[in-house]
Amino acid sequence: MSNSEQKSFYTFGKIQKHIISRRIWLAGLMTLYFILYYPVAVAMQITRSNQSGMMRSLSTEMLRNDRLSLISAWMGMRSSFLFVIVFLGILAGIQEFSYLFSSDKIDFYESQPLSRKARFGNLYLNGILLFSIPLIVNWGLAVLISIATNSLNAITLEELLYQLFRILLVFLASYSIGILSVMLTGNLIVAVLMSIFLEVFGWLGWYLTVALGSTFYITWAFVNSQAPRGFLLSTLYNTIYPSVYSSMGVMYARYPLMAYELKNMVSSTLPGDFCNIACAVLIGVCDLMLFSRRKMEAAGESVLFRPLRAVIKIIVSVYGGIITALLVLGIFGINNRVGIAAENQLSIYVYVFAGALFMCFLAAGVMQSIYDFNIRRFFGSVWSMLLSGALCLLILGFYHFDLSGYDRWVPSPEKTAYASLVVYDGFPWFNIPYEADSDIASDSPYDTGISPYSTSRGSMINSNDYAENNMRITDLKSLTAIASAGMENMTAAKQSGKTAVVTDAGTNEMAASGWNAKVIYKLKNGKTAARNIRIPYSVDPELMDKVTGQEEYIRSIFPVFLDDSLRNKINKEIQARQIDMSDPEQRTIILNRPGSFRGVTTASEPKLYFYNDADSVTAVCWFYTELSDALREDLLKMSFSDYTQEDALGNLNIEFDDYNGYYLNYEMPVYAGYEKTIKVLEENGIRLASVQEIPFESIVVRRWSETYEEKTYKDANEIRSILDACMQTNSGLWKTDSNWEKSLDVIGQPGEAYYETRSRYEFGDGCSLTLKTDLVPDFVKADFPKE
Template sequence: MSRKKNHNIIDNLSGTVAKERLAEAAGQWLSADILVMTFVGILAIVCAIHGFSYLYSRKKVDLYHSVPVSKRRRFAVIYVNGVLIFFLPYLLNVFLGILVAGINGGMNVINVKITLISVLMNLILYLGVYSLTIIAVMMTGNIVMTLLGTAIFLGYELAVRMLMTFYQSAFFQYYHYRYDYQPLSSPIGYYIEAVQHIESTNSSFMGVLAPMMKCMVLAILFGTLAYAAYRRRPSEAAGKSMAFSVTKAAIKTFLVVPFTLFVGITVRDIVGADGGGKSSAVILLFVMAAAAIIGSCLIEVIYELDIRAALRKKHQILIIGACTAIIYSIFQFDLTGFDKWTPNPEKLEEATVIISGLTYRQTYVDEELRRMNPEEYVLQMPGITDIEAICELSEKKAEHENKNIQGENSYLWMDVAYRMKSGRVIWRSFAVDAREEAVLNKIMSNEEFKRANYQIYEDAIFDRIKGKDSYQILYHTGISAVNLSPDDTDLIRQLYIKDLENTDYTKRKDEFICGTLEFSVRSGSYMWFEYDIYPSYTNIIGYLKEKGLYEEMTVKAQDIASITVTNNHYEMYSVDDDMVQDYSITKTFSEEEQIGELVDALYPASFDSMFKMTDTISTDYYVYVQLKNGTNNSNYYRGDSGFYLITEKIPDWLVRETAYE
């Protein structure tokens, strides 16, 4: 806090602005975050092991159990003591933090909310990790095995879900990758979700409540299981690797099978078993068999603490091998029919189509400005009900492998969520040949498609952001930019929506973007909504002309002092080229006639080209424009400020001038 106060003095800040800086610093200090999560998690593990560490020693077990105290009472006392060891000093620390922040003028209503929410979150996280570690203590007989068990409990589900994602991505052509690794069995996952809500919504209690209640349910469940395991834990388990013999086979299977599958997918990527012939398949089979045997032997040695026990229980190796073979075969031979699936028109209710290239152009948020991933957002929107068009689109999907399509044609990538009448949602990701204009026009001219892919339709969102101090609207032409009046937000949106309603795929494919609109705001984090302007967008262009911006901001030959063109000659590089050799040729042109021809061919590198056919825009050439006023842009930078060239407008003389000799 003292450092922030010094910063205020250095920056000559006072009044409300200075208090806001102090409040922001105090909020970051008192808020729950990943660093706090790590500290709390470590403390929970240490306290759980410390409280029940007597179970590792047979002498201490005999001593504790000789005391006339029931197991229920002993467990409750140790459990509560472990919680208080953490919580009381933590509360004292929070109180001192509030006191320091208050004395320095850093406390406000938001920070009070942040503090209360963070205290609740950290307590629930502690209870979850603490109870889970106690389960690990009950199931093992020494501290090393307890630590391994705790790590497995906390990360097993995440690791398995990631492994399954790798397999689906590797074997299924039309698998839709979704970053949905939220563990259902780990308190850490729910804590991270709650932290993300705090960061994106300025400490909304309701946003934090749902994940932390789930975490609390887990803590209660883990505590109950820990007590049940404590009551049944045999006294002679002290010092052994595992306390319950009945769990050994299951735990070994659940560990070695994923390990073998991981080795399999790794080796497959290395040797190319999918296209490397019989030799690669034999290598893959041998390595996976070796992984299953080694993993089983290693765990058996750990169980018995005896190297001679490695090859005991050979039947378990066979079971593990069979389970691994079955799971691998499901993916290798698509036994579930994943890629063969097509929507049944009679069972399909509607579908939502996401054009992959549009998702990175805007921040998906709900009406409370909470961040969402694109899938979450589109699923809450009405889908396309033109079943015939959806089924036709599905029939047009191109075959590919690992998202690579052979050939020179252009393709449009999309993610489709099929909503079945049963309520089930089925995701598929595929590419459609860009020449399939008929079906693509049906989809992209659909109103439901536009509302799902363009948040500019959302009145509630823009009503919230346009009142914020950081809100701005930017009109960008690729080389210059200007801020539009926030007061015109509703008008600009209405005009753009009118243009959008008259737009289909063909217009996007045939026309070149002439500008972009970007609505941006900082609300907890930076949010932006960027939309392209095409020459046929007469309504929004009319607004820009009325403001005197459309022609003024268009790059003109008479404003240019010189144009520097680099021909990268990508055709000179082979697939195995290490890119050490530089084949690029750079030339600068300043004659008016040359500049006039090049201006017509310029296409801003920051503008999108996903709807263009292959080679419509040449990225072989990179162009740098020097204006006569001494700048290459309007002192504004957003992405790339250079240019590419429209292929059909590249002058013949430029090809000759930049040829590699």
């Protein structure tokens, strides 16, 4: 090292020593936090895990897995405490450069023979050292403790290292923002406010567009993939994005990540991390530039650069106005699903706009008072106050009148890669442990990849999420035609001035009827767009067949296509229990017939529940794999027209619980067109009697209206007529509002003979039947005339 290099290093060291001596409290705070978070917390958790595991007599392997889980969840990428790092970063940034707020300190420091760049560099580096040294030391201690207690494997260590990198990144980015706040302001309080503003304004702005959209647009829809992956200035958003918007089930799971899961986590967090990198670099450069340009005489001023004052003032005021408008609309209960009746529109909008303008002006006045430290300057810079009000009204008007054409927008097929159609009314629901690549084995002897409390891993996925994320409809011409019809249906309802759609509250004022659905478009430019639509009942069946008959559609909505994990488990159980599949009595165990040797399933037994309005069969179905194969074949042959031309025979519910973390449950209607499925069920002793087969002794019809009405029919012919007018079940796909008669409750009372082979527990109060609207017998209509 040359003399001058030695001298400057020596000076650097001395300066750092002096800076640290004046940052004792900051260094102490960071050190204390990291000591507690890393070695202390890790040691405590490991100790507790061992004690708890021993009390439960867990095996050594399970104990180790639990410790691995703890380390991964606490120190790894699923840690919930990154927001603390954001806070520490901003605190450090403001603290390091806080001397700029005091003219005495400025005189002292800036008169010293140190160049501005050198001063900036020394202070900047000091903050990084104060943070990174206690972090790395204590992180290292925690890792050593983990290794010493056999609580670490290669993948978890990799995860920890990557998270350490992310923590440093989050700190650097937040640190740059803290420094930026100081460079833009002249006193501590305003600097803190500025840092909050910088962190929040982008995120809040996006959130307000979502709120405005969901309030004003009738076809508003949001999917998580539409959420921005990161904001340049919002390190807080970048850290919490994965836990809020990620659809990865591992986020909250308690087991150590496997390699592919770690890879998925990294992919999920990468955009936010890139934003943080960009923030650290770009804002860091900006900090240096502003430090050079900042006038030393600015100590004590609120916001230094005049143009910035107006910009911030306008942003804060407009935000305030929009939030107020949304609050007022919320008070009136107005959102996109509940429109404003024409006669109320004027008065409500007067409240909305007046409230928005008032808050705009108030916020602008307060900002100006803060800028000038003078309440009398409330109305200073009136032009910015008026501009804020105008902008706020413009934005509200933009959304109210849908100037962007949101409710009319349908992408052109040429610009769309693929799409998905999720229908909510009457469609199968499921929650399935979705194991993507869980059978991938790691070569590492330490990577067992399972938690002590579960025999499997993976995320629980529900039907809507699965369809949204995995359906790939490529016949976009047909789909967009359906979507257009659905959107026109919605907008026509909105324009009618009545309540646009039926709300959960059950208002009768229905202006848009149809099947409630969501269309999600994946555009070729990488963006995702979604719309809530109401497919009209009058939609062209041929169009619907083209879409609903596609294999990619069917495979995405019926849970039986996702049951590989269940099939594997059942097959393993069959082998373990040595079940003779050639013996019908072993293959199927009916549970809900009187005289059955037991009424419930035990762990790891596949339970089948097949039912309609008047009959049900509950059984252990070891033949599930055969059933699943049959269902898959049958489903691929069906489409919209098939479902609208026939009613469901019943509902099939499959449930499996290994009492050790794996739980599966799905339900779907079964149709006569499922020939193979019905054949498999019948071959295995599962047969459902139709409603018409049940020997009812009487049928009670009730109507709950202003006056309660009831009539009991005991005449055999009348009973027969009523039964002939009944469906097997009121559930099913593509049902319309008019399929079944909702105003009448129909209860069939079977005779005692019925209960010799049926469960009184299930049908003791009678069978709740479903009358088809167009087949209600005349005598019933006469007995219950329309109100």
